[in-house]
Amino acid sequence: MxxxxxxxxxxxxxxxxxxxQINPENGHHRLREISQKLKEEQFNLxxxxxxxxxxxxxxxxxxxxxxxxxxxxxxxxxxxxxxxxxxxxxxxxxxxxxxxxxxxxxxxxxxxxxxxxxxxxxxxxxxxxxxxxxxxxxxxxxxxxxxxxxxxxxxxxxxxxxxxxxxxxxxxxxxxxxxxxxxxxxxxxxxxxxxxxxxxxxxxxxxxxxxxxxxxxxxxxxxxxxxxxxxxxxxxxxxxxxxxxxxxxxxxxxxxxxxxxxxxxxxxxxxxxxxxxxxxxxSLLRHVADETMAYKLEQEAAKLSLDQLQKKIAQFEEKAQLVEKDRSQMEFILEGEIKKLTEMLDEDLRLLKETQLPELLRRLEMAFSEKVSRGLSSRELEREMEEFVFGEIQRVFSLFRNRESEKMAEALESIYLDLAGRTNQIIETIVRLASDLFKIELKPFTTVEKLTSKSDFYFLLREDPVGLELIQLSVRSALPMFIARGIILRRMRATIADRFERHCGRVRYDLLKRIDSTTRDFRRRLNEKIDLTLSAIREALQRAMALKSQSEQKVSETLSNLSARLAAVEEIRRELFGYQKEVETL
Missing domain, CATH: 3.40.50.300 (P-loop containing nucleotide triphosphate hydrolases)
Known part of the structure; x- marks a missing residue:
């Protein structure tokens, strides 16, 4: 049994x-996925x-x-x-x-x-x-x-x-x-x-x-x-x-x-x-809710006379224009927040240079003295000091990069969460406009993914050696040791300061570039959600408008078909609620 x-x-x-079967003209990607899930009994943990x-x-x-x-x-x-x-x-x-x-x-x-x-x-x-x-x-x-x-x-x-x-x-x-x-x-x-x-x-x-x-x-x-x-x-x-x-x-x-x-x-x-x-x-209840919403809007719009429908559409478009002002305000807020983020990054880089560069120079002096005491040749001394400088720069900026990228990500997250909330409010406002105009209860056609944008930021630390540095190495190796040491130390001081400055610029460029990239992508997605909601409502209204050029018989058939679909999905909704109760008894 x-x-x-x-x-x-x-x-x-x-x-x-x-x-x-109720709405065969739609692709029903979601229904195909649910069907496959039932067939294979896929359980996603x-x-x-x-x-x-x-x-x-x-x-x-x-x-x-x-x-x-x-x-x-x-x-x-x-x-x-x-x-x-x-x-x-x-x-x-x-x-x-x-x-x-x-x-x-x-x-x-x-x-x-x-x-x-x-x-x-x-x-x-x-x-x-x-x-x-x-x-x-x-x-x-x-x-x-x-x-x-x-x-x-x-x-x-x-x-x-x-x-x-x-x-x-x-x-x-x-x-x-x-x-x-x-x-x-x-x-x-x-x-x-x-x-x-x-x-x-x-x-x-x-x-x-x-x-x-x-x-x-x-x-x-x-x-x-x-x-x-x-x-x-x-x-x-x-x-x-x-x-x-x-x-x-x-x-x-x-x-x-x-x-x-x-x-x-x-x-x-x-x-x-x-x-x-x-x-x-x-999953099936969410699908039924979406179908019900679309049918109701089209049905109520189709019941109106051409003049009434045109006025309703004009009212909707007029109020939708006001919503666009909220979208523009959101763009203004985003620009201001990104500017603050840039200022925060610049201040962190300034503090990094102020605190870490003197410490690096001190460590350079200590390392140089230690290596000189080992009696290295000028060529060996230069090579090891180059490796020391590279290692120290890499250490400092690797730590800063990880810490700063996470800090930037947290800041972006806060900004994006606020914008996602504002976008959701815009979507709800648009749907409420349609609900009030056509005296029906609707829910949003789409929801905003509230996932926010963080990214791990990477940049290339090591640079390829240049010919000039290799030539300088061979020239200095022919100098007396006491002269070569002084030149090497002065060069290492200049090198560590120069590389520190260049890596500050590199980190800044890379972080800001990635912030700009993720922000543009996030802005696009939010705008797509608003546009999708507007277009879904407009398409339903346009289908209703198209009916006005049809015969009364065609209009009657369409309304009858919409009523049948609504009744069918409502019956399915009740069955699903019944299954919900049965599942609780398992």
């Missing part, structure tokens, strides 16, 4: 077919969180192997989907539909910003097959780019994956605490994800007192964000991975990973099916 799970699953499959929280290390710890690339800088730029396979292999799926098998060791070339900057390879996602018990029975573990990490490829994938999340693992860390982007992300997650595991990662980096404080703080924030009590699993993915790879039970125990794994396995064994059905129902 079939289980209730099977009956509900079959019923949802029939609903997908009916929805496709998505690992989410802000960048640099250790998500990839966490996934590796679950698998007990170093499969995904990890680093101390924001790294993941492309979604990686892990699914069960008897043999370890990886497939790269491109945006143009091609697929290519690659070695596991080659994955970083496709999924990281460093290996695949700005997604120049046009990768859609990378699929990894691995023989893990976690990946059996249709479970797919999905590693997403962190909230706050925007790379210039086809979409903001962290938010784009929300509709496909059946259960989520949200990673935070003991230090630093939750950011504004994580608060916003959690608010958005609530509408898509029924089951969330919360992990407080990197507990190996704090002592017990700080851990207790971080745990209490995070629990309180999550409780406020979600409106309910939550359980947080404090652990160290790094220690867990090391413990599994090295078969070190002491290290694995210290990681506190075992408790989380026990509960995750129990969930996958006992509750996965229920969560799967809930996710499918939620």
């Amino acid at each position: 079939k289980t209730s799970y099977s009956l509900i699953k079959e019923g949802l499959g029939r609903i997908v077919t009916r929805l496709s 998505v690992v989410m969180g802000q960048f640099k929280r250790g998500k990839s290390t966490f996934v590796n710890a679950l698998l007990g192997a170093e499969i995904l690339p990890t680093a101390i800088v924001p790294l993941t730029a492309i979604v990686t989907v892990l699914r069960y396979g008897p043999e370890v292999k990886a497939l790269v799926h491109y945006l143009d539909g091609r697929s290519q098998e690659v070695a596991i060791s080659e994955i970083p070339q496709f999924v990281t910003e460093r290996g695949n900057p700005k997604n120049r390879l046009q990768v859609k996602e990378v699929e990894v097959f691995y023989p893990s018990d976690y990946l059996k029975d249709g479970v797919r573990i999905i590693d997403t780019p962190g909230v706050g990490s925007v790379y210039r490829h086809n979409t903001d994938v962290a938010y784009a994956y929300l509709p496909y999340v059946d259960a989520g693992i949200f990673i935070v860390t003991a230090d630093p605490p939750l950011s504004e982007s994580e608060h916003q992300f959690l608010k958005d997650v609530r509408d898509h994800v029924d089951k969330l595991f919360f992990v407080l990662n990197k507990i190996d980096l704090v002592d017990e007192v700080d851990l207790a404080e971080a745990l209490a703080f995070t629990e309180e924030i999550l409780r406020l964000d979600l409106g309910r009590e939550v359980r947080i699993y404090p652990l160290s993915a790094k220690l867990a991975l090391e413990g599994k790879i090295k078969a070190d039970p002491a290290k694995l125990g210290k990681s506190r990973f075992v408790s989380f794994e026990r509960d995750l396995r129990a969930f996958l064994h006992q509750e996965k099916g229920k969560a799967f059905l809930k996710a499918v129902i939620s």
Whole structure:
């Protein structure tokens, strides 16, 4: 006898077919995805969180192997989907539909910003097959780019994956605490994800007192964000991975990973099916809501006389022009904030030069004295001092680059969150205009991805040697040692000052260039969302206008068809709510 799970699953499959038949002229990409999900019983366990929280290390710890690339800088730029396979292999799926098998060791070339900057390879996602018990029975573990990490490829994938999340693992860390982007992300997650595991990662980096404080703080924030009590699993993915790879039970125990794994396995064994059905129902309800909105607007507009409709459209366009002023104001705010960001960068570079250059010159003198005391030849002395200068410059600017890029990213994040909120208000205003004009209840045609733009900034530190420097080396080697030493020291002082100044300029140029690039991209996406909402409403109104040139019979048939579609999707909505109740009893 079939289980209730099977009956509900079959019923949802029939609903997908009916929805496709109600409006066959639409492509229904979402419905095709839901159909495939039902057929394959795909269960997406998505690992989410802000960048640099250790998500990839966490996934590796679950698998007990170093499969995904990890680093101390924001790294993941492309979604990686892990699914069960008897043999370890990886497939790269491109945006143009091609697929290519690659070695596991080659994955970083496709999924990281460093290996695949700005997604120049046009990768859609990378699929990894691995023989893990976690990946059996249709479970797919999905590693997403962190909230706050925007790379210039086809979409903001962290938010784009929300509709496909059946259960989520949200990673935070003991230090630093939750950011504004994580608060916003959690608010958005609530509408898509029924089951969330919360992990407080990197507990190996704090002592017990700080851990207790971080745990209490995070629990309180999550409780406020979600409106309910939550359980947080404090652990160290790094220690867990090391413990599994090295078969070190002491290290694995210290990681506190075992408790989380026990509960995750129990969930996958006992509750996965229920969560799967809930996710499918939620996706179908969102589709039904969108279809209902479009039908209602077109239907109400078509009922009006030509004169009435023209007046309504004119009123809508008149008020829509006022909305454009809000869009212009948003552009003005953005320009002002970016100017402040530039000033902040200039001040940080000034302070860097003021504090670090004297220290570098002091270290130069010490290193020079030490090397002279070793009795090096002038050629050896020059070579080692060149290496010293390069190493010191690299050290200072590598630290500054990482610190400053994160600071800039945080600042951009705050700016973009504000603009995303303003854009959402504009969209809501546009939809409210249509609702008020046609006396119907509508919701936005689209929502703004609130994912904000952060990027890891890179620049080339080392320069190729120039011929002049090589000639100077050979000339000085023929001079008396006491003269050559003085020349070398003076040259090194000048070199370190010159290179410091040039690298300040290089860092400034690179950061500002990337800020400009991500800002233009973010501005474009926000404008697209506003334009999409306007065009969707205008298209529905234009379809209604087109009816006015048709015969009364044609108008009657169209209105009847729209009414039938509305009735059909409303019946499906009721059925979906019924299935929701049945799922709760499983």
